Amino acid sequence: MNIGEAAQAAGLPAKTIRYYEDIGLVKPLRDTNGYRAFQDHDVHKLTFLGRARALGFTIEDCRNLLALWEDTERASADVREIAKEHLNQIETKIADLESMRDTLSDLVRDCAGDDRPNCPILNSLGDVR
Amino acid sequence: MNIGEAAQAAGLPAKTIRYYEDIGLVKPLRDTNGYRAFQDHDVHKLTFLGRARALGFTIEDCRNLLALWEDTERASADVREIAKEHLNQIETKIADLESMRDTLSDLVRDCAGDDRPNCPILNSLGDVR
DNA sequence: ACTTGACCTTCCAGTTAGTGGAAGCCCCAT
DNA sequence: ATGGGGCTTCCACTAACTGGAAGGTCAAGT
Numbered sequence: 509m510n511i512g513e514a515a516q517a518a519g520l521p522a523k524t525i526r527y528y529e530d531i532g533l534v535k536p537l538r539d540t541n542g543y544r545a546f547q548d549h550d551v552h553k554l555t556f557l558g559r560a561r562a563l564g565f566t567i568e569d570c571r572n573l574l575a576l577w578e579d580t581e582r583a584s585a586d587v588r589e590i591a592k593e594h595l596n597q598i599e600t601k602i603a604d605l606e607s608m609r610d611t612l613s614d615l616v617r618d619c620a621g622d623d624r625p626n627c628p629i630l631n632s633l634g635d636v637r
Numbered sequence: 638m639n640i641g642e643a644a645q646a647a648g649l650p651a652k653t654i655r656y657y658e659d660i661g662l663v664k665p666l667r668d669t670n671g672y673r674a675f676q677d678h679d680v681h682k683l684t685f686l687g688r689a690r691a692l693g694f695t696i697e698d699c700r701n702l703l704a705l706w707e708d709t710e711r712a713s714a715d716v717r718e719i720a721k722e723h724l725n726q727i728e729t730k731i732a733d734l735e736s737m738r739d740t741l742s743d744l745v746r747d748c749a750g751d752d753r754p755n756c757p758i759l760n761s762l763g764d765v766r
Numbered sequence: 767a768c769t770t771g772a773c774c775t776t777c778c779a780g781t782t783a784g785t786g787g788a789a790g791c792c793c794c795a796t
Numbered sequence: 797a798t799g800g801g802g803c804t805t806c807c808a809c810t811a812a813c814t815g816g817a818a819g820g821t822c823a824a825g826t
Contacts, residue, residue, distance in 0.1 A: 512802065522803090527784060541792065543803060564737050567783065576756075584756035588748045591741060598738045602731060608693050609727045612720060619717045627713035629720050630706045633688045641773065651774090656813060670821060672774060696812070 514546035518554035525554060533557060533571065565594055643675035647683035654683060662686060662700065694723060 514536075515522040528534050529544070534553055536544040546554075556577060560570045569590055576587050618628040643665075644651040657663050658673070663682055665673040675683075685706060689699045698719060705711045705719075748756055 510803075521785085523785060524783085526804095531783090541803085542805095543792085561783090563741060564734070584748050585750045587756045588745060588750035591745050591748070595738065595741050595745060598734055598741065602734045602738065605693070605727055605731045605734070609724065609731065612692060612724050612727065616717060616720050616724060619713050619720070621714045621717035627705075627711075627716045629713075629716050630702070633685050633692075633702065633706070639774075650814085652814060653812085655775095660812090670774085671776095672821080690812090 509546040509551070511544050511546070514544075514551050514554065517551045518558055520554055520558050528554070528557060531567065533567070533574065563594075564598060565590075569594060638675040638680070640673050640675070643673075643680050643683065646680045647687055649683055649687050657683070657686060660696065662696070662703065692723075693727060694719075698723060 509517070511522045511525055515525055518525070525534070529536065534550050534557075536546045536550050539545045553574065556574065557570055560573055561567075565573065572590055573587065576590075615629040615632055620626070638646070640651045640654055644654055647654070649657075654663070658665065663679050663686075665675045665679050668674045682703065685703065686699055689702055690696075694702065701719060702716065705716050
């Protein structure tokens, strides 16, 4: 299977797959013409990567998860640790964004949004405290 | 005022301030010895930048906001537009993260987290659908 | 006067996770 | 044999810094 077909199957751009090979996440064989030859196994791995990335795991998380995934003896506790750590990060990020949203929506609410120059948003950003 | 003091006053790393000068956000004068000489005005601008960045505005947003901030004739509607657009982006991001969090916390909940290899998290990431 | 240490300068490289594009093979159909 | 699409590598670029090297400057202490 060439890279185009593999990309189709895994739902990733070909460029991304080449990048994943660069950084050692997949190691497809090569045809005699130099084309990458993807096995079902590779496509499966790529699909796994796509899903994990969509869940916001970093590439390094993915590398770890992939190793655990390929290790039939791994303990589910190890995976759970990575997932929980990631869950914490997500929750922190949500909280940060919610606080930004609250501040910003207060500012937008208080801003007349008309032609006059007085603007609470800029005032708030610029106030010397 | 040297860069260290300005950094202190604005609550930004000196490196970041040099970077902001590089990209044209601030233009401090120079002493005869080549040191940057920050005026109160510059520090005020840097503080503004720090706050806007903390609210998640991109550098380009900041450039626009700064221009509006320095333009005493600007319409508050222009500022409001930028802020509202940004607010939308934040809300989208929050929704994405919440969906990730929900998926992930389901997975973590279902994972025994013990010594056995069976792991719903990896299963879910790797299932051939 | 000299030295030490803190602070300043510039410049280069690296970070994350790719994306865009150029130059050049390869393969298949007409 | 020629045209179009797919494939290859390599280089540069993105955002917003951060780290570090090599070297100049300043103020204090001896």
